[in-house]
Amino acid sequence: MTCSEFIALLDDLIDDSVSPEIRADLQNHLQGCEHCEVTLNTTRKTIEIYRSHEIYDLPSNLRERLHAAIMARCKKGC
């Protein structure tokens, strides 16, 4: 397996949607390729960081204001 072939299957590996045979091929490639190992680990970390950090917070006062506006309109039938 080449690095390009590995990268083409990177998402399937991360999303755990590869067959056991392909997984074995990918693992086999990883053992001899530091480049792809780093790419895999740091791509996983990238997703994890974006999942676990709120970058657009909705402050509670704004949330309540927007919420009140929405519900007031809904009660009037929009």
Place this chain on the structure above:
Amino acid sequence: MSTIQTIAGENEQHPDVALVERARAGDVSAYDTLVRKYDRQVFRIAQHITQNREDAEDVMQDAFLKAYEKLEQFQGNSKFYTWLVRIAVNESLMRLRKRRTGKMVSIDEDVETDEGSVPRDLADWSPDPEQNYNQSELAEILRKTIQGLPQGFRIVFVLRDVEGLSTEETAETLGLSIPAVKSRLLRARLQLRERLSRYFRRKKGDEK
């Protein structure tokens, strides 16, 4: 154990369905519950697309009001959340078009880039790279980095990886094919990774 969070079986009803039915029957408090459940997600998606706080506030209100108006049209064969996200994405794109009058805003244009190919940068990251920054610095880095992605990649990454939609739901929401979603997701993930490396790469003296 409860299976609420797993994909409901064919005969199992998602808890939102009962709330939607009550709201349709005129129970505003049921809709109130749905708004509170999903307002943060809608606001976040609107911010990611419009990249403007005031627009995101307007989108959030408009999306929930539009969803309320159209509740009769909700079929129940897709999840309420996915249906709501589709409304929020459309409202966000409309808002962008208004702001950039005359300029087409589209998520289906493909962007030519070679950044989906094998990465050139081999730098590994520090063991816990986010710990080198405080919360607000980190949020700024993450915002700046994702804002630099092409729009069509950014939306796919946000829906799929941040908001947790499946590939199929993302494709349906954006009106894209499944291969198009997959290709954009791979390129989005690799580009973000490459751009974050600037901040998170292992420095000399970091422990292995």
